[in-house]
Amino acid sequence: MNFESCGVLPRVLNDLEAAKTELATSGAVIFEPIDCTEAGTRAFAQEMFGDRLRALPEGARVFEGGEHDITRVQATNQKTTPCHTDGFAYGDLYPDFMLLSCVKESEVGGESILVDGYKVLEALATDANLSWAARALREREIDQTETGMQTSLSPICMDNGKGRTMVRRTLEQRPAEKSKDPEKDQQMIDLWRESIDAASRFAPQFKLLPGQVVVVDNYRLMHGRQPYEDLNRMLWRVWVWTVDCLNVPDMPLASDTRYATARG
């Protein structure tokens, strides 16, 4: 196992049962055809997850400039969006699945990549010099709070309490103010982020096309995208909380960060 083999190229399927199996096996699947409207994307999520759904909030438009979404201030069509976990503004209660459906692709650029966080962990664990980090990622509590949003003082890798591992790569991961060994924490954070970036460089790229939706296990995979040219490119993002999530945030939900601000 090495970082070169941590990328995921999702299979394109049109059978719902096969897609469910594929999602459980590889952490991602592209389904087609679906109605790539906001309502159509949520209706598909309803079909995909059925009784397992605990929250299926309103979708969010993904386009240059964005709307409501503070994270996206840093995203521009001209830059690569590095591989990340979605919804970390909700702290540890980030959504366990996410969907992106394509209304309009960019002919030039806009390719997606997916990195399997479980494989990155495994690659670290099997390297004699790096295995300390694989352990530390589960033990060391760091500050993963997005500025102004829900607090998270937690390890990068957690357990959902039902045997499902959660891994996270957010914009801001830093040693906690009360850390007993901030230097060691920083080393661990740097190693985690560099490993994901290394995996990203080798990850296969794919372009989501109109009529397609990619479903991603947001506890396991991280996603990113290449720069693009067509400013009319547009996707819908839908965040999903299922029975497998750590918990559903006790606040209004949307598929962006608009309600995730810290209160009081």
Ligand SMILES: O=C(O)CCC(=O)C(=O)O
């Ligand atoms: O533009 C994309 O393909 C993905 C953007 C993204 O990461 C998101 O909307 O969560």
Ligand SMILES: [Fe+2]
């Ligand atoms: Fe994202």
